[in-house]
Amino acid sequence: QSALTQPPSASGSPGQSVTISCTGTSSDIGAYKFVSWYQQHPGKAPKLILYTVSERPSGVPDRFAGSKSGNTASLTVSGLQADDEADYYCSLNGDGNIILFGGGTKLTVL
Amino acid sequence: QVQLQESGPGLVKPSQTLTLTCNVSGASITSGGYYWSWIRQPAGKALEWIGRISINGRSSYNPSLRSRVALSRDASMNQFSLRLSSVTAADTAMYYCAKERVGAGFEQWGQGALVTVSS
Numbered sequence: 001q002s003a004l005t006q007p008p009s010a011s012g013s014p015g016q017s018v019t020i021s022c023t024g025t026s027s028d029i030g031a032y033k034f035v036s037w038y039q040q041h042p043g044k045a046p047k048l049i050l051y052t053v054s055e056r057p058s059g060v061p062d063r064f065a066g067s068k069s070g071n072t073a074s075l076t077v078s079g080l081q082a083d084d085e086a087d088y089y090c091s092l093n094g095d096g097n098i099i100l101f102g103g104g105t106k107l108t109v110l
Numbered sequence: 111q112v113q114l115q116e117s118g119p120g121l122v123k124p125s126q127t128l129t130l131t132c133n134v135s136g137a138s139i140t141s142g143g144y145y146w147s148w149i150r151q152p153a154g155k156a157l158e159w160i161g162r163i164s165i166n167g168r169s170s171y172n173p174s175l176r177s178r179v180a181l182s183r184d185a186s187m188n189q190f191s192l193r194l195s196s197v198t199a200a201d202t203a204m205y206y207c208a209k210e211r212v213g214a215g216f217e218q219w220g221q222g223a224l225v226t227v228s229s
Contacts, residue, residue, distance in 0.1 A: 101158060103156045
C-alpha cells in the first residue's frame, strides 16, 4: 500500500478557513472510516486532532473539522490562528492492520 | 496522566541493529482497547509507521520494514521495544513510540528519540 497523498503546502490569513485534502484509493480511504489527523509543531511530537474522520479528542477546538468523500478525506481549519501554523498529517488504519500516513501538509498562516 | 518515554543509543553503526525501548507510565500495556506502536520521521520528512504490538503480544509491521523489524514487550516492566536490523543511513530518524486507541488514532506520543546511523 502506498502513502496517502496530501498537498505539500496550504495557507490562509488569520480568521479565514483552509481545507487540507488526503487522497487515497478505493482500497484504503474509500473503504475505511478510521482516518485520523495530526498536528505537528516544529521540534514537537505530533498531536491527535481528529479520529474516525471527524471525531475530536477532548480539548481540541471545534475549529478543526473532518470529512470524507469517496477516496478523499479532508481537514478544515476555520478561524485560522497563528498557532495553527504547523505540519498536518492524515493517517489511515486500514486493511491488514497496516497504518498509512500522508506525506504531510505545511500550513502557513499569512 | 499517561506518559511514554523512548530510550536507547543515539548513534548506531551501519549494518548493526537499532534497539529502542518505550517506557510507559500511567497506563498498562496489557490493558484492552489499545495498541502500542513505533513511528519514525527522518528530518524534514513525513511520518512513517513501523509497527505495533497488541495486548496479547501479537505484532503487525509495515510491509516495507517487515524483514528487518521486531517488536517485543515486557509486561512486568510496562515497556515495549523495537529492534531494527541491518540499519543504513536511511534509517536515521526521530523515533516515536505511541499509544493507539483501537480505531481512534495515536492519542499519546513520546517525545521522540533521535537515532543517527553513521560509522
